[in-house]
Amino acid sequence: MIQQRRNAFVHKLFMPYLAYRLRRAFNVLKHDEVEIMPGHSILLLCNHFSWWDGFWAGQLAHTYLHRNFYIMMQEDHIKKRMFFNFLGGFSINRESKEVVKSLQYAADLLGDPKNLVTVFPQGELVSNHAEEVNIERGVDYIVKKIKGDCQIIYYSAFIEYFESLKPSIYFHFLNCGTNHDFDFEKVKALINSHHKKAIKEQINAAH
Amino acid sequence: MVRNKRNFFIRWVLHAYVLCTIKRHLHEINFHKIETDPDKSILLLANHFSYWDSLILYIVTRKLFKRKYHVMVREDTTVKLHYLKYAGAFSVNKKSRDMLQSLDYAAELLQSQQNLVLIFPQGKLYSNFVSDINFEKGATKVMAKAEGKFQLIFAATFIQYMRHKKPTVTVYLENAASATKTQDELKNAYQQFYEKAKAEQTEIII
Numbered sequence: 001m002i003q004q005r006r007n008a009f010v011h012k013l014f015m016p017y018l019a020y021r022l023r024r025a026f027n028v029l030k031h032d033e034v035e036i037m038p039g040h041s042i043l044l045l046c047n048h049f050s051w052w053d054g055f056w057a058g059q060l061a062h063t064y065l066h067r068n069f070y071i072m073m074q075e076d077h078i079k080k081r082m083f084f085n086f087l088g089g090f091s092i093n094r095e096s097k098e099v100v101k102s103l104q105y106a107a108d109l110l111g112d113p114k115n116l117v118t119v120f121p122q123g124e125l126v127s128n129h130a131e132e133v134n135i136e137r138g139v140d141y142i143v144k145k146i147k148g149d150c151q152i153i154y155y156s157a158f159i160e161y162f163e164s165l166k167p168s169i170y171f172h173f174l175n176c177g178t179n180h181d182f183d184f185e186k187v188k189a190l191i192n193s194h195h196k197k198a199i200k201e202q203i204n205a206a207h
Numbered sequence: 208m209v210r211n212k213r214n215f216f217i218r219w220v221l222h223a224y225v226l227c228t229i230k231r232h233l234h235e236i237n238f239h240k241i242e243t244d245p246d247k248s249i250l251l252l253a254n255h256f257s258y259w260d261s262l263i264l265y266i267v268t269r270k271l272f273k274r275k276y277h278v279m280v281r282e283d284t285t286v287k288l289h290y291l292k293y294a295g296a297f298s299v300n301k302k303s304r305d306m307l308q309s310l311d312y313a314a315e316l317l318q319s320q321q322n323l324v325l326i327f328p329q330g331k332l333y334s335n336f337v338s339d340i341n342f343e344k345g346a347t348k349v350m351a352k353a354e355g356k357f358q359l360i361f362a363a364t365f366i367q368y369m370r371h372k373k374p375t376v377t378v379y380l381e382n383a384a385s386a387t388k389t390q391d392e393l394k395n396a397y398q399q400f401y402e403k404a405k406a407e408q409t410e411i412i413i
Contacts, residue, residue: 025372049367050367050368050370051369051370051372124412124413125370125413126411126413127410127411127412129365129409130409158336159335159367159368159374160256160257160335161256161366162257162258163257163258164257164258165228165232165258165259166232202334202336203333203337204334207332
């Protein structure tokens with residue numbers, strides 16, 4: 001397992017560059033409001049459908065959720081891009097025995113209320129049009145192992161073009177409660193119904 | 208009503224612009240290769256969710272259909288982007304009496320086998336996530352006026368990122384029976400085709 005080596009200096013240099021890249025590639029990043037609980041770390045779950053997902057999560061963690069960003073990445077991916085290691089990336093390999101170690105590592109990071117860990121619960125790239133969000137059991141394991149207060153937030157992101165050449169991203173946030181009242185099946189159902197509602201809202205989005 | 212005009216130079220500039228923009232913004236464009244009848248013109252009906260649609264279908268026309276590209280565009284857009292008329296755009300205004308003139312013009316274009324007319328039956332930009340396609344009446348009227356002269360083709364475009372930095376475009380194409388008559392029949396036929404294409408896009412897992 002590859003552990004994170006988050007470096008505040010690298011992070012400080014990277015964020016303006018990321019903002020620049022996002023500005024160049026996208027028209028707007030629009031998100032709705034969600035209640036952010038003070039004194040809680042955040043477990044951020046998102047739908048995974050593109051190369052950019054991690055960057056959007058990083059940008060939102062920096063500008064909106066105000067926590068130190070960490071992200072769970074597939075081991076073969078992070079090995080090719082070890083630079084992300086300095087920005088909070090740590091590895092998970094679903095086929096290896098170390099998977100539990102990675103999950104425990106995520107839970108340990110969430111012990112600190114200053115941190116945010118991004119997990120793609122689907123575990124693979126899925127079409128943006130998909131109506132079902134599959135949540136892997138790993139999420140349950142992470143939440144059960146957290147010592148301290150942690151808030152679980154989910155967002156559905158959607159790509160739209162409309163009048164612009166550049167795409168816009170719409171984030172639909174959902175507050176899934178804290179680790180103390182966490183019930184895996186309930187949260188899974190909640191996320192799926194939220195995702196379906198978000199698609200309906202998206203169809204009527206103003207442009 | 209604004210009709211399309213021919214100007215070799217402007218057309219060449221716009222062609223170069225489209226190629227450059229696509230190369231800059233898109234990873235690749237995939238489309239199904241379908242058979243077309245060389246003795247007939249083509250009426251292409253497509254979904255409309257972005258500014259890209261007409262550019263992408265322009266490329267598909269060049270590569271696959273090999274006809275002269277014409278597209279029905281809202282009048283306010285042709286006024287704002289006045290150079291579009293040199294790229295095959297002609298206007299339509301739902302609120303004016305000119306509309307009949309536009310539909311006649313589209314039917315007239317379909318008389319020649321060298322032409323392709325692209326119409327977005329949704330009438331305006333909709334989200335990429337719609338499941339029910341809004342279908343305006345114009346397309347049926349054009350079809351009735353140019354009956355027998357054209358081949359009807361359905362197109363549905365989807366843009367997805369997946370593992371690439373730039374998005375990949377998939378255009379689904381299908382030969383439709385041009386004998387389809389009423390508004391409802393046409394709408395249902397397109398809806399069925401669109402749902403099948405969307406289901407295929409939805410199933411992608413990498």
